[in-house]
Amino acid sequence: MTKEGSFKRAVRERAQATGLRYTEARAALEEGRRSPFAQTRPVEFAELRAHLEARYGVGITSIAPIDDDPETRPAGSWIGHYPWTLVVKREVGSPWIARVFSSAADTVGRVEGDAEILRFLAAHDFPAEKLAHDEPVSVFEGRGVIVTEYLEGGRPAQSPAVLHELASLLGRLxxxxxxxxxxARDGGAEEHDGAFFVGRPKQDLAAAMSFLVSVEDAVPPEGRETFEWLRDQVEQADNAEGLPEAFTHGNYHGWAAVGRPGDLSIVGWAGSGRGPRLPALAWLLTTAGEGDEENLDAAARGYREHVQLTDDELERLPDVLAMRPLWLACLDFREAARKGSTPAKDAGWIGWVANPEHAQRLAARATKSLRG
Known part of the structure; x- marks a missing residue:
């Protein structure tokens, strides 16, 4: 590693040693408790339907979450996974997609930014979801709402050809x-909680810590060791700062694509913006599956068609690969703690993070193809 790289790592380690992520997460938790929107309010579909009909002068026959209908539910998802992504079926014309966002922060301005980004992508002929109206953003009960065109074809089954296409599109992006x-706004985070953890991929680590501190006082004695281990993992995680940046997607994997192989479009741009480019590729490689070398190689080759990673990116790839699994591991721990149980350290995403060989194997295999 270069002297500059060593200095950057030392700065990161110093920042982690201060416990800033913990204190930020605790502050966000306390702010959330004071917020009138701390508990997400359900969407009243009848009222939202009336709002959309009045704003756009259309008749709506039905409006429901995309994953309530077997015909529109993403393959492999479960009911309730996309509760605020709604299929709007109109009396005349093809369906729309309406996305309703939280109102705990300035999300209306953020959603206006989403619309600007979709116009930017269209201007560059990038295959993405299209805006459904010239004025696609509205405000419903204080929340930002954006309407886009419904894309036919559903989520494609994962295959080497699909992974190659997805990775090539990411490289092009x-x-x-x-x-x-x-x-140019900060982007790349998953945005599980749009109120407090919007922006660059490092916000995923702040969100992960928030999952832990939200149940810190409820962790049973038998769960303390796993809790403290996860907390240490978050503090020590590589946040990808200092790496090359680009306009990037916040949750780039198979569920971000809709359409038929060879003609895929990318959806879900709420987390997009400028940030380190490696986390999006790392998440795509992770979901490609460490057990399927053909899928992994196809994804790496697709990305390499447009982007050659730097030596620093390749060196830090194993640690960045673990960023999103760690986010999910902390989310899994929170959900278990809320139910009064402690997840096994070798199960699910916690087990993935607990075995660093997962990331090492993925990185070693992908690096061969990424180098060419």
Missing amino acids: HTLPVAGGAV
């Missing part, structure tokens, strides 16, 4: 110009 406006 990472070469687009970042001139300013919403395209």
Whole structure:
């Protein structure tokens, strides 16, 4: 590693040693408790339907979460996974997708930025969901709502060809110009909680810590060891800062694609913006599956068609690969703690993080193809 790289690592380690992520997560938790929107309010579909009909002058026959209907539910998902992504079936014309966002922060402005980004992508002929109206953003009960066109074809089954196409599109995305406006906003985080953890991928680590501190006082004695281990993992995690940046997607994997192989479009741009480019590729490689070398190689080759990773990115790939699994591991721990149980350390995403060989094997295999 270069002297500059060593200095950057030392700075990161110093920042982690301060416990800033913990204190930030605790502060966000306390702010959330004071917020009138701390508990997500359910969408009243009848009222939302009336709102959309009045705003756009359309008749709506039905409105429901996309994963309530077997015909529209993403393959492999479960009911309730996309509760605020709604299929709006109109009396005349093809269906729309309406996404309703939290109102605990300035999400209306953020959603306006989403619309600007979709216009940017269309101007660069990038295959993404299209806006359904010239004025696609509205405000419903204080929440930002955006309407886009419904895409036919559903989520494609994962295969080497699909992974190659997805990775090639990601590489192409990472070469687009970042001139300013919403395209240059901080992006790359998953945005599980749009109120407090919007922005760059490092916000996923702040969110992960928030999952833990939210149940800290309820962890039973037998769960303390796993809790403290996860907390240490978050503090020591690589947040990808200091690596090359680009306009990037916040949750790039198979569920981000809709359509038929060879003609896929990318959806879900709420987390997009400028940030380190490696986390999006790392998550795609992780979901490609460490047990399927053909899928992994196909994804790496697809990305390499447009982008050659730097030596620093390849060196840090194993640690960045673990970022999103760690986020999920902390989420799993929170959900278990809320139910009064303690997840096994060798189960699910916690087990993935507990075995660093997962990331090492993935990185070693992918690096061969990424180098060419």
